[in-house]
Amino acid sequence: MALMILPFIGALSVSEGLIALVTVCLVYLTLKHFRREIPEGLRRLPGPTPLPIIGNFLELGSKPYLSLTEMSKRFGDVFQIQLGMRPVVILSGYETVKQALTKQGDDFAGRPDLYSFRFINDGKSLAFSTDKAGVWRARRKLAYSALRSFSSLEGKLPEYSCVLEEHICKETEHLIKELHNVMTAEGKFDPFRYIVVSVANVICGMCFGRRYDHHNQELLSLVNLAEDFVQVTGSGNPADFIPALQFLPNKSMKKFVNLNNRFNNFVQKIVSEHYSTFDKDNIRDITDSLIDHCEDRKLDENSNIQMSDEKIVGIVNDLFGAGFDTISTALSWAVMYLVAYPEVEERLYEEIKEKVGLDRTPVMSDRSNLPLLESFILELFRHSSYLPFTIPHCSTKDTSLNGYFIPKDTCVFVNQWQINHDPELWKDPSMFIPDRFLSADGTEVNKQEGEKVLIFGLGRRRCIGEVIARNEVFLFLAIIIQKLHFYKLPGEPVDMTPEYGLTMKHKRCYLGVAMRAKDVQ
Ligand code: HEM
DSSP states (O other), X not given: OHHHHHHHHHTSOHHHHHHHHHHHHHHHHHHHHTOOOOOTTOBOOOOOOOBTTTBTHHHHOSOHHHHHHHHHHHHOSEEEEEETTEEEEEEOSHHHHHIIIIITGGGGOBOOOOTGGGGGGGGTOTTTSOOOHHHHHHHHHHHHHHHHHHHHSOOSSTTOSSHHHHHHHHHHHHHHHHHHHHXXXXXXXXXXXXXXHHHHHHHHHHHHSOOOOTTOHHHHHHHHTHHHHHHHHSTTOHHHHOGGGGGSOOHHHHHHHHHXXXXXXXXXXXXHHHHHHOXXXXXXXXXXXXXXXXXXXXXXXXXXXXXXXXXXHTXXXXXXXXXXXXXXXXXXXXXHHHHHOHHHHHHHHHHHHHHTOSSSOOOGGGGGGOHHHHHHHHHHHXXXXXSOBOSOEEOSSSEEETTEEEOTTOEEEEBHHHHHTOTTTOSSTTSOXXXXXXXXXXXXXXXXXXXXXXXXXXXXGOOTTHHHHHHHHHHHHHHHHHHEEEXXXXXXXXXXXXXXXXXXXXXXXOBEEEEOGGGOO
């Protein structure tokens, strides 16, 4: 972290540096002097002592979810760190997080005004903006109902139960062909490179009614930008907390602004095409349905919430963005775990062979019949915890938690990684054991255990794509495990170390894949 901050300081002249330093120290001391009184009966939040200017940044290190988990052992489930000028409350422990996000959900449902968030979807993001509660709720409701109705819509072909199933089955077919071609040509493949296009096509189908070829350069360059996006949006980005850094040359922020512009332009172009071909009697996809809402102003008959068309149609930007990176990262991790644990891969294949057979492709309704696969997915979410923190929250009023006072507008990080690795909740938390979620006779998933895995957040801000995501991860995996066998290549390291960000990726690598016997003609 020091290395990230020092180059910015080095860019100043000596006198500018001194003035900046004295100003920041004065502001720091003034803030310290006027820090809020604690209401009677409540306690001041514990936490590590901050340094002037940078606060506790150095202690976060390159893996904040680990350092904050360590700190929670010293300070408890609710403690405070100082990031630059800003106090940040860290929540750990399943019961504490549940209390804050569900039982006191309204108190913690806000988003902080972070510098980087202002560039996402032009500052109009549903997930990242500081929309007032009424506007955020109305947009969330609209997004949720559009997503639900377009995923459960009847498919064009009778063999599919819904449009989501149809998109996934078709995309896995394309994916399998692509993997076969690349293996024949190169003898290896990069899992993320291919999975991300397939997953992007599923959400593109629902949002925009179109799909892209695996070699479409426009889509490829866009989805590959996701890595730069998640690095800046990971909790603890220095430019969000040390205002001086916003005015100094900052390569990663420049890249971030640029990628958001490209992403917005990509979506805007498609939205404009939708406006010009819009037909009220033929609502083709989510974009059309949002345009229709604007036309009718039928957002919510009982409310007077006024919103620009941009804010309504802009929802599609959030759905597309959230819908491809999160799921492709899950599937890419899944393939890594299959390769790292070949005996689990074989058991999963045997389960599918026995319960579904090899003569038909798995479908969504097979989900309840494949408990080992369901447990594998839960363990993959738990063990990788690839969304180590939720998106940062913010207190919407003065409140308290576990007896500690938390003032209004305090930024809050929720450490999902800590909960998923808490030895109080999990036996051998660092081991990858899918069977931990199976009933004693192995025929059912233990639902109570499954609910302890935290990856979609909880309460008011809980992910609105959760149902779709769980179905999509299940069906993609069931189909590819039935048809493909993944393996490590000699001399190609399989490095499972996560790279920190909003969603944590594994290092890009090459693997081998072969068709299962029945599909080899
Ligand atoms: C495995 C896949 C996914 C995971 C792990 C995931 C996880 C999350 C998490 C942790 C949050 C933040 C919760 C919080 O701040 O407390 C979130 C929010 C959100 N997710 Fe997902 N998500 C996934 C898939 C999706 C999909 C497929 C969509 C939509 C197509 C989606 C749309 C959203 C939206 C719009 C929000 C913002 C909600 C709000 O701020 O009110 N997500 N998700």
